[in-house]
Every structure is written in C-alpha cells, then in structure tokens.
Amino acid sequence: xxxxxxxxxxxxxxxxxxxxxxxxxxxxxxxxxxxxxxxxxxxxxxxxxxxxxxxxxxxxxxxxxxxxxxxxxxxxxxxxxxxxxxxxxxxxxxxxxxxxxxxxxxxxxxxxxxxxxxxxxxxxxxxxxxxxxxxxxxxxxxxxxxxxxxxxxxxxxxxxxxxxxxxxxxxxxxxxxxxxxxxxxxxxxxxxxxxxxxxxxxxxxxxxxxxxxxxxxxxxxxxxxxxxxxxxxxxxxxxxxxxxxxxxxxxxxxxxxxxxxxxxxxxxxxxxxxxxxxxxxxxxxxxxxxxxxxxxxxxxxxxxxxxxxxxxxxxxxxxxxxxxxxxxxxxxxxxxxxxxxxxxxxxxxxxxxxxxxxxxxxxxxxxxxxxxxxxxxxxxxxxxxxxxxxxxxxxxxxxxxxxxxxx
Numbered sequence: 001x002x003x004x005x006x007x008x009x010x011x012x013x014x015x016x017x018x019x020x021x022x023x024x025x026x027x028x029x030x031x032x033x034x035x036x037x038x039x040x041x042x043x044x045x046x047x048x049x050x051x052x053x054x055x056x057x058x059x060x061x062x063x064x065x066x067x068x069x070x071x072x073x074x075x076x077x078x079x080x081x082x083x084x085x086x087x088x089x090x091x092x093x094x095x096x097x098x099x100x101x102x103x104x105x106x107x108x109x110x111x112x113x114x115x116x117x118x119x120x121x122x123x124x125x126x127x128x129x130x131x132x133x134x135x136x137x138x139x140x141x142x143x144x145x146x147x148x149x150x151x152x153x154x155x156x157x158x159x160x161x162x163x164x165x166x167x168x169x170x171x172x173x174x175x176x177x178x179x180x181x182x183x184x185x186x187x188x189x190x191x192x193x194x195x196x197x198x199x200x201x202x203x204x205x206x207x208x209x210x211x212x213x214x215x216x217x218x219x220x221x222x223x224x225x226x227x228x229x230x231x232x233x234x235x236x237x238x239x240x241x242x243x244x245x246x247x248x249x250x251x252x253x254x255x256x257x258x259x260x261x262x263x264x265x266x267x268x269x270x271x272x273x274x275x276x277x278x279x280x281x282x283x284x285x286x287x288x289x290x291x292x293x294x295x296x297x298x299x300x301x302x303x304x305x306x307x308x309x310x311x312x313x314x315x316x317x318x319x320x321x322x323x324x325x326x327x328x329x330x331x332x333x334x335x336x337x338x339x340x341x342x343x344x345x346x347x348x349x350x351x352x353x354x355x356x357x358x359x360x361x362x363x364x365x366x367x368x369x370x371x372x373x374x375x376x377x378x379x380x381x382x383x384x385x386x387x388x389x390x391x392x393x394x395x396x397x398x399x400x401x402x403x404x405x406x407x
Contacts, residue, residue: 005026005028005033005034007025008024008025009023010022010025011023020041021041021332023036023037024038025339027344031343032347033341034340035340037332051318051320051321052318055291055319056155058077058318059077059153059154063149066326067149068104068148069108069302070104070149071101072300072303072307073307074153075097075153075300075307076308079234079309081155081296082296082298084292084294084295085292085294087156088286090157090282091282093156093284094235095235095277097153097235098269099143099162099274099277100143100144100158101300102267102273103139103143104303106177106263106266107133108304109263110130110136111129112303113260114126114129114133119348120194128183132181135173135176135177139170139173139174143166154285157284157285157286158285161284162274162277164277164278171274181264184260185257188256194253197349197393198251198252201252202252202338202346203249203250203251204218204338206222206224208337209222209250212331212333213330214331214354215306215327216305216306216327217259217303218304218354220245221249221250221251221258222249222250222254223246223248226306227244228299228300228301229242230244234298234299236276242265242269245258245261245262252350252353259355291315293313295310296311296313298310298311302326304326304354307326309323310322327357328354328357334354338350343389344385345385345388345389
C-alpha cells in the first residue's frame with residue numbers, strides 16, 4: 001500500500017523565519033520527501049524607490065533592507081557608488097568600515113545561535129547567546145551611536161570617526177567576549193545531545209553547494225573555500241591578517257561551528273583595525289561633490305554570505321539604476337536538497353540553518369484535514385516536535401556530563 005503524502009505548509013509567517021516566505025513540506029509518515037519554496041512576500045520596491053532618492057538618502061534606504069544586516073547592504077552600496085563615480089576613500093575610513101562590519105557579524109551570529117538553541121529545545125543556549133549579543137549591540141551603539149541602523153557609511157567614507165579615547169574601552173569589551181565564545185564552543189562540541197540533533201542532519205556536500213551557488217557559512221560549512229572579504233578585498237580586509245573558517249561536515253553542526261569560529265576571526269580583525277586607528281589619524285570622508293556617469297558593483301561578505309549591489313549613474317545626484325541581491329536568495333533554495341529524507345522534527349532546524357534573512361514574524365499557516373476540518377499541524381506543533389525529539393534523545397543518551405551553565 002502506497003504511503004499517504006501530507007503537505008505541511010510552513011509560512012508565510014513562522015517563528016523560525018525572520019521574514020515572510022512559504023515552504024510546503026511533502027511528508028510521508030515522519031519523513032520529508034519533497035519541498036516547494038515560494039518567495040516574494042516581502043517585496044517593497046526598494047530598487048525602484050532608490051531611483052527617486054539622492055545618493056545620501058539611498059544609503060539610509062538600503063540600511064533598511066534588513067535590520068540585522070544594516071551595515072552589509074550600505075557597505076556594498078557605497079562601494080558600487082564609489083566605483084561608478086571613481087571616488088577614492090581615505091584609508092582610515094576603510095578601517096572604520098571593517099570595525100562596524102565585524103561587530104555586525106558577531107551580533108548576527110549570536111542572534112542565530114540563540115534561535116538555533118530555541119528551536120532545538122536548549123533555551124539556556126538561547127538566553128546566554130542573546131545576553132552576550134546585548135553586550136555587542138551596546139558596543140555598536142558606543143561606536144556608531146545606534147544599536148541597529150548605524151548610519152555610519154556614506155559614499156566617500158564614513159560619517160563619524162572613532163575617538164582615540166574610546167579605543168581602550170572597545171578593546172576591553174572585545175576581550176570580555178572570548179570567555180563566553182569559548183564556552184559556547186566547548187558546550188556545542190562536547191554535548192552529545194546537541195551533536196545528536198545536529199550532526200548528520202540537513203547535510204549539503206560541496207557539489208550541491210556549487211550547484212546552487214550557495215554563499216557564506218552555508219558554503220564554508222561544506223568545505224567550499226569562498227569569502228568575499230578575501231576574494232574581492234574591500235574596506236580594510238586586505239590590510240589585516242585573518243583566516244577564512246571552513247568545516248567539512250556540511251550539516252547543521254558544521255554550520256554552527258563555522259559561525260562560532262568566525263566570531264573569533266571578527267574579534268581578531270577588529271583589534272587590528274583599532275591598533276591602526278590608534279596610530280594613524282586622518283580624514284574619514286573624501287566629501288565627493290558629484291558621482292560622475294558610470295556604473296559600479298559593490299560586494300560585501302554579509303553574515304549570511306555575499307551581498308551584491310549594482311549602481312548605474314547618469315551624472316545626476318541619484319541612481320539611474322540600482323540592483324540588489326542578498327545572500328539568502330542563493331542559500332534558501334539549498335533546502336530542496338538538505339531537508340529531503342529528514343524527519344519533520346528536524347525540518348525546523350534545517351530550514352533555519354542557512355540563517356535566512358527575513359523580517360521578524362511569529363505566525364504560520366496550519367495543516368487542516370479536508371475530511372474533518374480539524375487542524376493537524378500548526379506553528380507551535382513544529383517547535384513541539386523538535387523539542388520532543390530532543391527530550392527523547394536526552395532520555396536515550398542518559399547524558400551524565402557537565403551541562404550548559406544554568407540548565
């Protein structure tokens with residue numbers, strides 16, 4: 001007798017998604033056998049709107065493409081404008097750009113780590129990750145004046161300098177992050193229950209990554225050695241020492257470890273940038289008077305991978321054409337490979353593992369039995385199934401080792 005296929009719709013609004021999109025999971029029993037993905041629920045016409053804004057306003061506009069990536073889009077956009085207008089940026093501004101960009105990477109990775117813990121039923125990981133993320137957001141505010149939507153970048157440089165008197169304080173705040181980050185690494189590396197929920201789950205191999213042209217930690221967790229900061233140097237990334245972080249597992253565990261290890265590299269980059277700023281005073285803004293006719297592209301390694309902006313200038317004070325591509329556009333389709341053959345209980349963390357960048361929402365469509373008109377699966381049910389699997393594994397493993405502090 002053929003197995004009955006059930007469709008479980010996830011979205012357009014759901015706690016594991018930070019922006020609206022629609023997944024249809026095709027399930028036989030507990031196993032996912034197919035996936036449909038529908039995008040475009042949050043189209044806001046930003047590219048067209050940009051054509052009615054001057055270049056200063058455009059940077060503020062693209063900051064609002066994503067609140068989490070509110071440096072990533074401006075970083076790519078200002079590079080596109082500067083290439084189109086042949087604008088030279090002062091070196092000190094390049095270092096400041098890298099400081100802000102890496103602070104954003106740390107807080108974004110901690111945000112995702114907390115959500116991953118929540119989806120798996122490890123709410124202490126969630127609380128601890130977000131506690132330390134608050135410290136990073138406070139540091140962002142100290143450097144830029146804002147916790148998000150920093151308003152730091154502009155064509156030709158940055159809007160404000162980092163005062164020399166602030167550098168020792170920033171150094172100490174960064175130093176204080178090493179202990180909690182090491183704690184996260186030890187906890188996730190040593191806990192057999194976390195490994196049971198993430199190792200071998202949602203695996204992508206290198207060939208699949210290349211076929212989908214996946215980016216960022218999604219690619220690097222499968223051993224694909226790409227990083228825009230190294231491959232297309234910008235800001236101060238070609239002027240400081242750091243390493244591209246790679247894992248080879250391709251599963252959820254590997255994605256966690258890439259993000260954890262990248263935060264140490266971010267601290268390393270920031271500390272070198274601060275050392276330069278301490279000894280090299282200078283201007284931070286070229287103050288361009290115009291953007292000459294031309295076209296340019298800007299690339300930046302956002303926390304989720306390469307973000308791309310294209311600008312065409314006709315010599316006026318606003319873009320003639322503006323094109324944007326965010327990394328999630330490339331990463332989300334990889335779920336067609338990673339979720340097939342996995343259980344419904346694991347689908348939650350697999351779909352979240354690419355760290356899809358969506359607006360924060362908390363609703364979901366439900367599965368309704370057409371014969372009885374009864375709700376079969378709702379948004380809370382998927383989280384419940386994921387946590388129940390963790391509880392079953394906890395009982396099976398009878399884990400006796402040291403647990404996460406506070407559990």
